[in-house]
Amino acid sequence: MLRMRAVQVPRPNGPFEIVERDVPEPTPGTVRIKVQACGICHSDSLTKEGLFPGIQYPRIPGHEVIGVVDAVGAGVARWKAGQRVGVGWHGGHCGYCASCARGDFFACQTSTLISGLTFDGGYADYMIAPAEGIAAVPEELSAPEAAPLMCAGITTFNCLRNSGARAGEIVAVHGLGGLGHLGVQYASKMGFRTVGIARGKDKEPLAIKLGAHHYIDSQAQDPAAELLKFGGAKVILATVTNAEAMSAVAGGLGVNGTLMIIGAVPSLQVSPIQLLTYRQSVKGWYSGMAIDSEDTLAFSVLSGVRSMNEVYPLEQVADAYDRMMSGKARFRVVLTMGN
Numbered sequence: 001m002l003r004m005r006a007v008q009v010p011r012p013n014g015p016f017e018i019v020e021r022d023v024p025e026p027t028p029g030t031v032r033i034k035v036q037a038c039g040i041c042h043s044d045s046l047t048k049e050g051l052f053p054g055i056q057y058p059r060i061p062g063h064e065v066i067g068v069v070d071a072v073g074a075g076v077a078r079w080k081a082g083q084r085v086g087v088g089w090h091g092g093h094c095g096y097c098a099s100c101a102r103g104d105f106f107a108c109q110t111s112t113l114i115s116g117l118t119f120d121g122g123y124a125d126y127m128i129a130p131a132e133g134i135a136a137v138p139e140e141l142s143a144p145e146a147a148p149l150m151c152a153g154i155t156t157f158n159c160l161r162n163s164g165a166r167a168g169e170i171v172a173v174h175g176l177g178g179l180g181h182l183g184v185q186y187a188s189k190m191g192f193r194t195v196g197i198a199r200g201k202d203k204e205p206l207a208i209k210l211g212a213h214h215y216i217d218s219q220a221q222d223p224a225a226e227l228l229k230f231g232g233a234k235v236i237l238a239t240v241t242n243a244e245a246m247s248a249v250a251g252g253l254g255v256n257g258t259l260m261i262i263g264a265v266p267s268l269q270v271s272p273i274q275l276l277t278y279r280q281s282v283k284g285w286y287s288g289m290a291i292d293s294e295d296t297l298a299f300s301v302l303s304g305v306r307s308m309n310e311v312y313p314l315e316q317v318a319d320a321y322d323r324m325m326s327g328k329a330r331f332r333v334v335l336t337m338g339n
């Protein structure tokens, strides 16, 4: 039996453990992937800290996975050994529940398959993924380049393209972390007048380099008041992890504006009077499916959007995770397996 390295979380709030396990065999409908790179997302804290209901431990985190198909289970027609593939947050769906029958696979209630949460993810040399949750990866992107696009990329890209904003309208991207730095690039490449909002003056040159037309330092200025000086945002893409900070930008929406919530904050304060007076909306957004990942990767190749990464070998997972959680990473942290 072949053996592999894997990083497991033994229990909620437990340390990362680098362990040796048997390389798993693909079951019917699944594919085995030889992992080359896996991004570290802030949402991996759900697994690390036990914040998601029903996680079974030990669990291997990771939902920004890029690798090569290594073996396929029975009944898998689309994937063949040697193909370059990626796995994101949405790991697959059952295909026969009421939601799937309507084509709304992301709302599948019967089998909520989430990589790194409900099944083992990509912090390992190999992983098993449901065939319908896998995306093809274009040759133009290296594995560390493509990995963050499987969650940070798809979430911001898919949210923006479904936000209702039109070319030339004001789109603010709140937060310049793993998600936000990609959000700024996508917003700019999609033709929106893009406003980056982050803490501190030091992020301004990077925001402008990534394509922001304007920058607001939320520590030195009132971000809502500054947005209103531009006429108010059609869309605010809220990627921050802090509830008060997110609440503080909501007042910067324009007439018919939408606050698109991506950051998993525990609560949010928005003025109902403001919402009803200016016909504004608050909406959540949740990554996307394999086809959305393929669209994200294709758009990134087409438009030159790339993740700025700090790359760590798998063995340094604890340092890499702490670096992401510190907020100091510029901007995404990616593990490589040396495969």
Ligand SMILES: NC(=O)c1ccc[n+]([C@@H]2O[C@H](COP(=O)([O-])OP(=O)(O)OC[C@H]3O[C@@H](n4cnc5c(N)ncnc54)[C@H](OP(=O)(O)O)[C@@H]3O)[C@@H](O)[C@H]2O)c1
Residues within 6 Å of the ligand: 040, 041, 042, 043, 151, 152, 155, 174, 175, 176, 177, 178, 179, 180, 197, 198, 199, 200, 239, 240, 241, 242, 245, 261, 262, 263, 264, 265, 285, 286, 287, 324, 325, 327, 331
């Ligand atoms: N909806 C989805 O499908 C989805 C997908 C992936 C991730 N997420 C969630 O999106 C969020 C961002 O993930 P990420 O991987 O991009 O995280 P990250 O790289 O750690 O970035 C965190 C961001 O939060 C901001 N922030 C943190 N503390 C703050 C504070 N006290 N005040 C103001 N801003 C603060 C930082 O702002 P500055 O730039 O100003 O430093 C930074 O931009 C997380 O909640 C994650 O769970 C959601």
Ligand SMILES: [Zn+2]
Residues within 6 Å of the ligand: 041, 042, 043, 044, 063, 089, 151, 152
């Ligand atoms: Zn994620």
